[in-house]
Amino acid sequence: MILFASQSSDDTAALARRIGARLRSGDVLLLDGPIGAGKTHFARALIQSLLIRPEDVPSPTFTLVQVYDSVAGPIWHADLYRLTDPSEVEELGLSDAFDSAICLIEWPDRLGIRLPPGALRLVFAQGAGDDQRQITCVAGDGWPDRLKDIVP
Amino acid sequence: MTARNPDVPTRRLLGIESSCDDTAAAVVSVGPVGARVLSSIVAGQTALHADFGGVVPEIAARAHVEKLDTVIRAALDTAEVTLRDLDGIAVTAGPGLIGGVLSGVMCAKGLAAATGLPLIGVNHLAGHALTPRLTDGLAYPYLMLLVSGGHCQFLIVAGPTDFTRLGGTIDDAPGEAFDKAARLLGLPQPGGPAIEQAAMTGDATRFRLPRPLLDRPGCDLSFSGLKTAILRARDTLVTAQGGLYRRDVADLAAGFQAAVTDVLAEKTRRALMTYLALSPDAPALAVAGGVAANCSIRSALQTVASNAGVQFTAPPLALCTDNAAMIAYAGAELLALGLTDDMTLAARPRWPLDNDAAPMLGSGRKGAKA
Numbered sequence: 049m050i051l052f053a054s055q056s057s058d059d060t061a062a063l064a065r066r067i068g069a070r071l072r073s074g075d076v077l078l079l080d081g082p083i084g085a086g087k088t089h090f091a092r093a094l095i096q097s098l099l100i101r102p103e104d105v106p107s108p109t110f111t112l113v114q115v116y117d118s119v120a121g122p123i124w125h126a127d128l129y130r131l132t133d134p135s136e137v138e139e140l141g142l143s144d145a146f147d148s149a150i151c152l153i154e155w156p157d158r159l160g161i162r163l164p165p166g167a168l169r170l171v172f173a174q175g176a177g178d179d180q181r182q183i184t185c186v187a188g189d190g191w192p193d194r195l196k197d198i199v200p
Numbered sequence: 201m202t203a204r205n206p207d208v209p210t211r212r213l214l215g216i217e218s219s220c221d222d223t224a225a226a227v228v229s230v231g232p233v234g235a236r237v238l239s240s241i242v243a244g245q246t247a248l249h250a251d252f253g254g255v256v257p258e259i260a261a262r263a264h265v266e267k268l269d270t271v272i273r274a275a276l277d278t279a280e281v282t283l284r285d286l287d288g289i290a291v292t293a294g295p296g297l298i299g300g301v302l303s304g305v306m307c308a309k310g311l312a313a314a315t316g317l318p319l320i321g322v323n324h325l326a327g328h329a330l331t332p333r334l335t336d337g338l339a340y341p342y343l344m345l346l347v348s349g350g351h352c353q354f355l356i357v358a359g360p361t362d363f364t365r366l367g368g369t370i371d372d373a374p375g376e377a378f379d380k381a382a383r384l385l386g387l388p389q390p391g392g393p394a395i396e397q398a399a400m401t402g403d404a405t406r407f408r409l410p411r412p413l414l415d416r417p418g419c420d421l422s423f424s425g426l427k428t429a430i431l432r433a434r435d436t437l438v439t440a441q442g443g444l445y446r447r448d449v450a451d452l453a454a455g456f457q458a459a460v461t462d463v464l465a466e467k468t469r470r471a472l473m474t475y476l477a478l479s480p481d482a483p484a485l486a487v488a489g490g491v492a493a494n495c496s497i498r499s500a501l502q503t504v505a506s507n508a509g510v511q512f513t514a515p516p517l518a519l520c521t522d523n524a525a526m527i528a529y530a531g532a533e534l535l536a537l538g539l540t541d542d543m544t545l546a547a548r549p550r551w552p553l554d555n556d557a558a559p560m561l562g563s564g565r566k567g568a569k570a
Contacts, residue, residue, distance in 0.1 A: 083380055084431040088371065088424065107372045107424070109380075110350030111220075112297060115549060139299055178432060 050185040052199050053175065060086050060181055061093035063198070068094040070194055071150050073121040076164045078156035081172030086181050090172070091125050091152045098123065098150075108154070113140055115149075122149040134160030166190065211287040211535060212238070214275065214311070215528025216268065218304035219296025219324045220350075223267035226524035227279035227286075228334070230532040235334050238279035240518070240525040241271045264303040272307075275524070283315050288540070290531020293321035294548030301547040309543055318540040320531040325553045327526035329357050332486035334529040335515040339482045343475040343510075345468060345501070348375050348489035348520070354419045354471040355553065356478070360533035365554040366471045367419025374460055374491045377423035381430050381456050385449050395453045396494050402447075402454025407433050409459040411466075419471045426459055457496050464491075465500040472508045484511040488520045 054060040067077075071094075079087040092105040098118035108114045108127040116123045124145045128137070137143065137159055145151050146164045156163065169186040187195060210231030217224040226240040276282060291308035294301050305321070312319035328346055332338040341358035352375075353368030372380070375392065382391030387398055409429050412422040430452060437448050468485070476483060485505045492498055492514045505512035519525060534540070 083384060084428040092371070104368070104370055106350075106369065107376060109376050110373065141298060174435075 050187070050195060050199060052183040052185065054086075054181040054183055055177075056179045057086070057089055060090055060183065063183065064090045064093035065097040066198055067195070068097045068120075070198075071098075071120055073149055074147055076146050076151045076153065076167040078159075078163070078167050078169040079152060079154045079172065080156060080169060082174075085172035085174060086183075087154045087172055088127075090170070090183075091154065094152065095123055095125060113142070118150070120150060124149045124151045125154075126151065127154040128158035129155040131155075131158040134158065134162055137162055168195075211532050212279075212281060212285055213288045213290050213320075213528040213531045213535065214272065214283075214286050215322075215524035215526070215531060216272065216289070216291040216304045216308050217324070217327070217522060217524040217527045218264040218268060218300040218307075219292045219294065220300065220522055222522050223264050223271055223300075224522065224524035225268070225271040225275035226528050227275050227281055228525050228528035228532060230529065230536075234337060235529055235532070237334070237519075237525045238281065239275045239277075240523050241274045241278065242521075242523055243267045243271050264300045265307070268303060268307045271524075272311075283311065283317075286315070286317055288318040288320055288531055288535045289315070290320040290322050290527050290534075291545075292324045292327065292527050293541075293545055294323065294551035296324055296549065298547060298549045301549065305545060305547045309545065313543065318535060319542065319545060320534050320539070321541045321545045322527045322530045322534065323551050323553060324522075324527075325351070325551075326360065326363070327530045328488055328520070329355055329363060329553065330360060330530045330533060331488055331515045331519050331526045332357075332484070332513055333533070334526060335519055336484075336486070336513045338484045338486060338511075338513065339480075341475070341478060341480050342484040342486055343471055345464075345471070345485065345487045345492075346489055347464070347487065347491035348373065350376065351489065352421060352423075352491075354467070356475055360530060360537065361539070363553040365552075366474055367421065367467065369421045369423060370413075371422050371424035372427065374421075374423055374464065375489070377427055377460065378491070378494075380427045381453075384427070384430050384434055385452055386444070387449070387453070390490075392490055392494060395457055396496070398450050398453035399457045399496070400450075400454075402450030402452070404451075404454040404458035406451040407455040409433070409455045411459055411462050414463060414466055417470075419467050419474070421463060421467055423460065423463075426456065430456055457494070461494075461497050461500045464497055465504050468501055469504050469508070472504065472510060476508065476510070482511070483509070484513060487512070487514045490517065490521060492520065493517055 095105050113126045166188045171184040173182045212229045215226045224242040227238040289308045289312045344355040352373040354366040356364040379391035382394045387394035412425045502512045
């Protein structure tokens with residue numbers, strides 16, 4: 049488990065870029081935390097650091113899934129908040145994407161038992177100050193090595 | 201109704217839309233006396249929305265397939281036409297959820313192959329953007345503000361395939377912000393009407409909420425920071441007094457609505473200036489989407505338009521939410537230009553209207569704090 053005390057949204061974005069630089073196809077990041085904790089902000093910074101062509105990264109709350117072409121292969125950015133049944137995950141095509149793309153999943157609790165076993169879970173929580181966040185990385189198989197020195 | 205043009209032959213099109221939550225079919229006729237919606241059937245599940253804190257996604261491609269047959273039959277029956285009376289099959293080919301879009305495209309290809317009718321793939325956003333021509337017969341070019349749950353952008357619409365994006369949200373769409381703000385305040389979903397209702401008795405000046413990106417040039421918008429500001433204000437109150445009084449909820453709702461209104465009004469004013477530089481013959485601003493149903497926002501935008509000497513129109517809500525009449529209508533405009541597709545028509549989950557628009561990098565949170 050790695051704790052990261054982010055002092056600002058820029059700090060969070062920098063962590064996102066550092067993690068992004070170590071990702072490859074088949075990696076799944078589960079972004080946990082309440083509304084306003086910074087999940088989408090983190091995802092946006094990570095995706096934009098890897099895009100082949102700069103583009104906007106809108107919130108996927110309504111569209112459920114946004115797919116991007118990145119230098120590290122396709123990135124899926126999903127927000128499962130509106131899902132009501134884990135079976136809908138299959139219909140979104142997420143299970144296949146878990147194997148073939150980099151997946152950033154907000155509200156992953158909606159996945160139910162379909163949580164990919166090797167996923168990296170990031171838990172976002174409000175810090176003491178308005179702009180501060182506590183980000184906890186709960187690493188699955190192989191992640192501790194890959195995240196070595198990720199926090200400066 | 202669309203501008204009258206005696207040279208235009210009357211064409212009837214079937215429209216099919218299954219790119220998001222709903223499955224829809226419609227028949228629209230476009231001719232010398234304008235455009236008419238002969239039928240518009242939407243199979244959704246609005247009644248379930250309130251139970252789940254937002255719009256329930258009906259994402260199952262399977263469900264779309266099952267419903268497509270039913271809604272198409274209902275659309276033809278209601279319009280009192282058969283496939284033989286049609287001049288074309290228009291279908292949403294993107295953007296949207298791949299399963300839904302694929303189902304619609306496959307279905308339309310099947311119908312086109314069986315009937316020999318022209319097949320027309322339509323961009324879902326183009327459908328929304330052309331709706332003011334279907335409902336009000338606006339002349340090109342007009343300025344369009346598309347504001348809904350998932351979208352928020354300013355477009356200059358100069359033709360059925362000619363869109364210039366002046367700006368849009370860099371994070372949440374306003375509809376999404378309303379939903380999330382309502383959730384944070386314990387108000388029911390959908391959040392738009394709930395916030396508006398609560399705001400009626402509220403004091404918009406009690407909480408100083410940010411006006412994101414107002415300090416920056418251009419027409420880009422940001423609403424994510426506003427949501428965070430509501431969260432902060434709420435938590436401060438809860439810590440101080442152990443909970444929220446009705447008065448607090450009303451004041452926060454009013455403050456939130458005022459902030460969204462101010463931002464949309466100012467950005468619309470800027471977009472109008474860019475648009476008016478094109479010297480349009482019949483300048484018009486069209487606002488389409490659920491957010492236009494908010495009286496405070498609508499009236500602010502009406503004032504901005506009227507100050508600029510521009511006609512204001514907001515198509516009826518039933519034609520601003522996802523529907524197939526707009527797809528049939530957009531299909532008719534494309535068909536008139538000979539822009540049809542063949543059996544290679546592909547579903548495009550991502551299909552920006554204006555590929556040349558430079559996105560704004562960075563996040564809205566900075567703007568929110570500024």
